[in-house]
Amino acid sequence: MGSDVKQAGRFKQWVGGVAALVLSANVAAQSADPHRWQLNMGKGVTASSQHAYDAHMLALWICVAIGALVFGAMAIAMFRFRKSRGVTPATFTHNTTAEIIWTVVPIILLVIMAVPATRKLIAMYDTRDAAMTVKVTGVQWMWHYEYMGEDVTLTSRLDRESDRLRQNRGTTRAELDAHGHYLLDVDNPLVLPTDTKIRFVVTADDVIHSWWVPAFGWKQDAIPGLVNEAWTEILEPGVYRGQCAELCGKDHGFMPIVVRAVPPAEFAQWLAAEKARNAPATPAPAPTEAAPVEPAAAADDATAQSPSAPAAPAAG
Ligand SMILES: [Cu+2]
Numbered sequence: 001m002g003s004d005v006k007q008a009g010r011f012k013q014w015v016g017g018v019a020a021l022v023l024s025a026n027v028a029a030q031s032a033d034p035h036r037w038q039l040n041m042g043k044g045v046t047a048s049s050q051h052a053y054d055a056h057m058l059a060l061w062i063c064v065a066i067g068a069l070v071f072g073a074m075a076i077a078m079f080r081f082r083k084s085r086g087v088t089p090a091t092f093t094h095n096t097t098a099e100i101i102w103t104v105v106p107i108i109l110l111v112i113m114a115v116p117a118t119r120k121l122i123a124m125y126d127t128r129d130a131a132m133t134v135k136v137t138g139v140q141w142m143w144h145y146e147y148m149g150e151d152v153t154l155t156s157r158l159d160r161e162s163d164r165l166r167q168n169r170g171t172t173r174a175e176l177d178a179h180g181h182y183l184l185d186v187d188n189p190l191v192l193p194t195d196t197k198i199r200f201v202v203t204a205d206d207v208i209h210s211w212w213v214p215a216f217g218w219k220q221d222a223i224p225g226l227v228n229e230a231w232t233e234i235l236e237p238g239v240y241r242g243q244c245a246e247l248c249g250k251d252h253g254f255m256p257i258v259v260r261a262v263p264p265a266e267f268a269q270w271l272a273a274e275k276a277r278n279a280p281a282t283p284a285p286a287p288t289e290a291a292p293v294e295p296a297a298a299a300d301d302a303t304a305q306s307p308s309a310p311a312a313p314a315a316g
Pocket of ligand 1: 138208209210244245246247248252255
């Protein structure tokens with residue numbers, strides 16, 4: 001009896017799992033997160049990622065057709081012309097027509113794949129006419145973001161809870177599952193507008209990092225002393241996650257990327273609020289709190305202005 005109940009529970013769980021899988025195909029199309037047992041690459045949420053997906057699918061279907069043709073021909077040849085049927089082999093060794101065909105056809109196929117792929121690659125590197133620029137700086141082991149010309153900067157680190165779980169030896173699987181985005185969450189996500197061409201300039205402060213959000217369809221190396229460019233135009237609002245994709249030291253695995261893409265109007269609001277927050281404290285409007293606010297604000301200012309005090313020059 002008990003085992004029956006257990007079995008029924010199992011079955012329910014299994015059915016639930018399958019349903020979740022089928023449903024998640026829909027949800028995944030929105031969130032662009034990979035899901036369990038995903039077979040194909042994701043379409044992503046930008047024109048670049050969808051171009052990559054299209055190029056991939058074109059090549060895939062050409063491969064499928066070639067595979068079906070070649071293996072089909074082999075199967076027919078092995079079955080119909082087998083020795084046990086008394087077939088005697090032909091004695092010719094060359095066939096000029098066949099050789100020309102199997103040289104020309106692949107060339108045509110390669111051109112069919114290369115032309116759109118090259119066009120898409122060129123578009124991926126065309127950062128002109130961007131509406132805004134975000135500077136991304138990789139630092140061991142976090143990301144700095146600067147909205148160029150807006151006086152808004154962010155520092156984005158691994159969220160506290162992931163950090164606590166990863167450092168605690170007693171962390172259980174259940175705790176990790178409960179987190180939901182273990183090692184893929186940050187304290188301050190990069191907020192970006194949708195339907196806007198955004199240019200990125202990517203660099204690093206210490207070692208080589210790489211900024212990678214799979215749903216955007218590209219990754220860009222962040223190299224100290226070098227400024228790399230990239231651009232994106234996010235088509236759907238959502239939260240997109242990525243990671244540093246260049247081994248950059250012991251905490252390489254703990255500098256995830258989270259982008260929150262919101263409609264342009266919401267982004268403008270957020271940016272205005274950030275600007276107000278970062279602006280030097282104006283003395284006039286202090287409606288609720290009085291004196292004790294001032295020194296704290298001043299201290300904040302001082303630290304914000306000199307994030308790293310230059311070391312005294314070494315003598316000699
Ligand atoms: Cu890194």
